[in-house]
Structure formats: C-alpha cells, structure tokens
Amino acid sequence: MTSKKIILKPGKEKSILHHHPWVFSGAVASSSGNPQPGETVEVLSSGGERLGWAAYSPYSSIRARVWSFDPDEVINEEYFYRKIEAAARLRTAINITKETNAFRLVHGEADGVPGLIVDCYPDVAVVQILSAGAEYWRDVLIDQVQQITGCKTVVERSDVEVRHLEGLPIREGLIRGENLPPRIKIEENGLHYWVDVIGGQKTGFYLDQRQNRKRIMALSKDREVLNAFCYTGGFTLCGLAGGARSVLSIDSSANALTLAAENLALNGFNPALNQWVEGNVFKELRTLRDRNKQFDLIILDPPKFAPTAAQAQKAARAYKDINLLAFKLLRNGGILVTFSCSGGLGRDLFQKIVADAALDAGVEAKIVEMLSQSADHPVALNFPESAYLKGLICVVG
Known part of the structure; x- marks a missing residue:
C-alpha cells in the first residue's frame, strides 16, 4: 500500500461515491507522502474511508483522476493491460471493423484509463497522452497498446493544450517503428480517405x-x-x-x-x-x-x-x-x-x-x-x- 494519499474535505466524497473519476483541487483538504506528478495516491474521505486510487496532478484544477474505485485494487502494469484489453474486446463486440479499418481503441475516462486516447489505423496506432497519470505510465501504456493491437508503428500526438494545464510539454512524432508513410489510406462505409496522422487534426481524421x-x-x-x-x-x-x-x-x-x-x-x-x-x-x-x-x-x-x-x-x-x-x-x-x-x-x-x-x-x-x-x-x-x-x-x- 502506498503512503501517498489525498484526503478530501468533508462532504466532497459524494462524486467519488458516484464513481465520477475527477477530483478537483477545491475538494482536497490535504495530501501526504509528497506525491509527485502522475504518481498513484490513495483517495480518502475526511473520515478516513478508503475510496479508491488516483493519479495525482499538482498543476491541474483536476487534482486527481481516479484509476480505480476499488480500495483493494493494485495499480500496476497488469491493471492497465486489463483495461486496454477490455477496451479492445468492446470494439470487437460492437463489430466496429465491419464498417471501417480506422477506429478509436481507448477513449480515456470512458474506457477506464483517464488521459489516454488510442486511435488505430491500418498497422499504425496513434496515442495521445493527456494527463499527468497517463504520462507517468507512458512507456507501459505504449508497450501494451503495441502488444494488444499488433501495430509495429506508434505515433504520438500529445500536442494539445490540455497538456499545458497538466504541467506537461507538447510531444508529437513517430515513437515506435520506422518508415511511417506520409499518408495512410483508410476505408469507411465504402469510401476511402488519405489520413495524415502526423500533421492532421486530432489524430489525423x-x-x-x-x-x-x-x-x-x-x-x-x-x-x-x-x-x-x-x-x-x-x-x-x-x-x-x-x-x-x-x-x-x-x-x-x-x-x-x-x-x-x-x-x-x-x-x-x-x-x-x-x-x-x-x-x-x-x-x-x-x-x-x-x-x-x-x-x-x-x-x-x-x-x-x-x-x-x-x-x-x-x-x-x-x-x-x-x-x-x-x-x-x-x-x-x-x-x-x-x-x-x-x-x-x-x-x-x-x-x-x-x-x-x-x-x-x-x-x-x-x-x-x-x-x-x-x-x-x-x-x-x-x-x-x-x-x-x-x-x-x-x-x-
């Protein structure tokens, strides 16, 4: 168990009990253990009730983003692998590849991985790391995206303003693989599109x-x-x-x-x-x-x-x-x-x-x-x- 904790002000645990993953700075009474940006902290109510585990972000108004609402969860590499694998199973279940070969694999908080966006194009995964917590686990997350998708090429598009709010620098470019083509051809609903995953908006499309x-x-x-x-x-x-x-x-x-x-x-x-x-x-x-x-x-x-x-x-x-x-x-x-x-x-x-x-x-x-x-x-x-x-x-x- 980590010695790093944040303690909420009285009455501020309601949103966490409803499993909303954001803890705003105004809800935090104190912290202990000197948590650093992105480190995992235990979230406690003002009365000491264990509420879950979150990634600490000292520069953002969203002071912590919850990884898990289970007080007994262990936040480690295996935990993130399960989350990304579950996101991949969901896309398989909704048969997304029936209509396209380009889709979103991980949608941040909605897939239980706050601050991580992963879009999959043919043989290329494009990641956005948007929070201090996702940045802390960056290499692990990228390794797991590669393992689960089988993509040898990974591009990072962490070039959005929200990173400044997290105290993070802009980062973009090819980070895994080589010989990325200037454009990738995708298919969607019977039509074809060229996509520029480096210079295009969002992750290219x-x-x-x-x-x-x-x-x-x-x-x-x-x-x-x-x-x-x-x-x-x-x-x-x-x-x-x-x-x-x-x-x-x-x-x-x-x-x-x-x-x-x-x-x-x-x-x-x-x-x-x-x-x-x-x-x-x-x-x-x-x-x-x-x-x-x-x-x-x-x-x-x-x-x-x-x-x-x-x-x-x-x-x-x-x-x-x-x-x-x-x-x-x-x-x-x-x-x-x-x-x-x-x-x-x-x-x-x-x-x-x-x-x-x-x-x-x-x-x-x-x-x-x-x-x-x-x-x-x-x-x-x-x-x-x-x-x-x-x-x-x-x-x-």
Missing part, C-alpha cells in the same frame, strides 16, 4: 463522425449541399456518394483542402460536382448570404470553440453566428446538420443556441434527429463529460 457521415449519405440525394469547416472532405465525399447535385466545401486550411481534393480523386468522384473554397468560414458564409445563395443541405462541423465550461459563454456567440447564417442560407424545407464538439458546452445549451439562431434568422425549424459520437467513442454513465459531440438535424419550414 475525425473518427467520431463516422455514423454522422453515413447519415449525410442518406440525406444528400438531389440536394445542393454546403459543407462548412470541411477539413479533408469527409462530409463532402459522403454527400457526393449519396447523390448530391453539387457540394460547396469551405475550410481555412490549404493543406486540408489539398488532401480533400486528393480524397475526392481517390474515390473517383466528378470534381465538377464540388467546389473547394479556402477562407474564413464566418466570412464566407456572410458572403454567400449577401449573394442570396441558397442550399438544400448545410453541414456545420466547426472546431472546438469551448474546451472548458469557463469558455462556454464566449463560444456561444460563435456557435450562434454560424447557425444563424446557415438558417438564412437554407431553402424552405432545407436541412441543417449542425455540431458542437466542445466539451464545455452541454447539449441543452447547444440546442438553445441553435433555437435562438433560428429565431433571429426568422425561420421555423424542427429537430428531427439528435446525433452523437460513433460507438467506438463510448459514453460512461458515471462520466457524462465523455459525451462531448453533440449534433442536431433541423428541418426548416
């Missing part, structure tokens, strides 16, 4: 939108489609595969649009059916509005405007602006498919923002479907924050 891309296929037939924040063309290709009359795709990244055009060619689509526009999406939407341009289907998949709840109100303005403009660009009977991937913005607030945008745009709209992340990004019932991707399908008129 938005794997969490898989089912929603498939939904766009079903909605696109004979429609004029606008795909805003198109990245490497996922929704664009699905629109064309679904029989769209035309697609206008906008993104601010020239590199993303170059890869998007290659993806279009890879699948043999007629390039005349799609127009790529490089530019600020907010500005381009206003230009389209001023030109009285109209569409039958609009997809809004913006970047994370509100990573934390503290940024939600500021981000709300941006979400409202793009949705208001989209409503103005829709024909009567048109469809808006709108998303937020901001963890700091709840589903209820997002829906209210979209409702306010429709009101200000002077349109009547109905939600006909609610969307979420793909099944390989599971949502733990004890950790609602893992349900970060929120989507609405709205019909105007």
Whole structure:
C-alpha cells in the first residue's frame, strides 16, 4: 500500500461515491507522502474511508483522476493491460471493423484509463497522452497498446493544450517503428480517405463522425449541399456518394483542402460536382448570404470553440453566428446538420443556441434527429463529460 494519499474535505466524497473519476483541487483538504506528478495516491474521505486510487496532478484544477474505485485494487502494469484489453474486446463486440479499418481503441475516462486516447489505423496506432497519470505510465501504456493491437508503428500526438494545464510539454512524432508513410489510406462505409496522422487534426481524421457521415449519405440525394469547416472532405465525399447535385466545401486550411481534393480523386468522384473554397468560414458564409445563395443541405462541423465550461459563454456567440447564417442560407424545407464538439458546452445549451439562431434568422425549424459520437467513442454513465459531440438535424419550414 502506498503512503501517498489525498484526503478530501468533508462532504466532497459524494462524486467519488458516484464513481465520477475527477477530483478537483477545491475538494482536497490535504495530501501526504509528497506525491509527485502522475504518481498513484490513495483517495480518502475526511473520515478516513478508503475510496479508491488516483493519479495525482499538482498543476491541474483536476487534482486527481481516479484509476480505480476499488480500495483493494493494485495499480500496476497488469491493471492497465486489463483495461486496454477490455477496451479492445468492446470494439470487437460492437463489430466496429465491419464498417471501417480506422477506429478509436481507448477513449480515456470512458474506457477506464483517464488521459489516454488510442486511435488505430491500418498497422499504425496513434496515442495521445493527456494527463499527468497517463504520462507517468507512458512507456507501459505504449508497450501494451503495441502488444494488444499488433501495430509495429506508434505515433504520438500529445500536442494539445490540455497538456499545458497538466504541467506537461507538447510531444508529437513517430515513437515506435520506422518508415511511417506520409499518408495512410483508410476505408469507411465504402469510401476511402488519405489520413495524415502526423500533421492532421486530432489524430489525423475525425473518427467520431463516422455514423454522422453515413447519415449525410442518406440525406444528400438531389440536394445542393454546403459543407462548412470541411477539413479533408469527409462530409463532402459522403454527400457526393449519396447523390448530391453539387457540394460547396469551405475550410481555412490549404493543406486540408489539398488532401480533400486528393480524397475526392481517390474515390473517383466528378470534381465538377464540388467546389473547394479556402477562407474564413464566418466570412464566407456572410458572403454567400449577401449573394442570396441558397442550399438544400448545410453541414456545420466547426472546431472546438469551448474546451472548458469557463469558455462556454464566449463560444456561444460563435456557435450562434454560424447557425444563424446557415438558417438564412437554407431553402424552405432545407436541412441543417449542425455540431458542437466542445466539451464545455452541454447539449441543452447547444440546442438553445441553435433555437435562438433560428429565431433571429426568422425561420421555423424542427429537430428531427439528435446525433452523437460513433460507438467506438463510448459514453460512461458515471462520466457524462465523455459525451462531448453533440449534433442536431433541423428541418426548416
């Protein structure tokens, strides 16, 4: 048993008893044993009740992330192997490879390994180490990912801002194997995509939108489609595969649009059916509005405007602006498919923002479907924050 402990303030054990894995700094009365960043500490109530084991993070407002709520658990290499193996069994159980050869293997807290993200591409695993605890066990976790997946090549994409909050430096690049190709070809729902796992967004591809891309296929037939924040063309290709009359795709990244055009060619689509526009999406939407341009289907998949709840109100303005403009660009009977991937913005607030945008745009709209992340990004019932991707399908008129 470790001599390193954190003791909670009176009444602050409630969330732990409900198996929420985060212990905030304001809930901690004291620590003992001089725990270092990432080390395992025992979590005790103010009355001395043993509540579980957590990774200590002295620099973060999330002071500890719980590994196990079992006071008798031993946190060691075997423990992490069991967790990653269980995550792999879940992906097998939901038959994820039936529709793709690129999927999320470990989804952080939702798979019982806070701070660890693992995405699997053909012969390549991409890991993100996001917390002090995962950093402490980094080499062990990477070894076990290799052992369980069989991937000889491992890429690290620990290049996100949350690492700064944990007191960790940015780290990215090839860490296991050699001769990583500049691009990896994946297959999803009958379409093929080139993925840049080193230079692309997230781990190279938005794997969490898989089912929603498939939904766009079903909605696109004979429609004029606008795909805003198109990245490497996922929704664009699905629109064309679904029989769209035309697609206008906008993104601010020239590199993303170059890869998007290659993806279009890879699948043999007629390039005349799609127009790529490089530019600020907010500005381009206003230009389209001023030109009285109209569409039958609009997809809004913006970047994370509100990573934390503290940024939600500021981000709300941006979400409202793009949705208001989209409503103005829709024909009567048109469809808006709108998303937020901001963890700091709840589903209820997002829906209210979209409702306010429709009101200000002077349109009547109905939600006909609610969307979420793909099944390989599971949502733990004890950790609602893992349900970060929120989507609405709205019909105007």
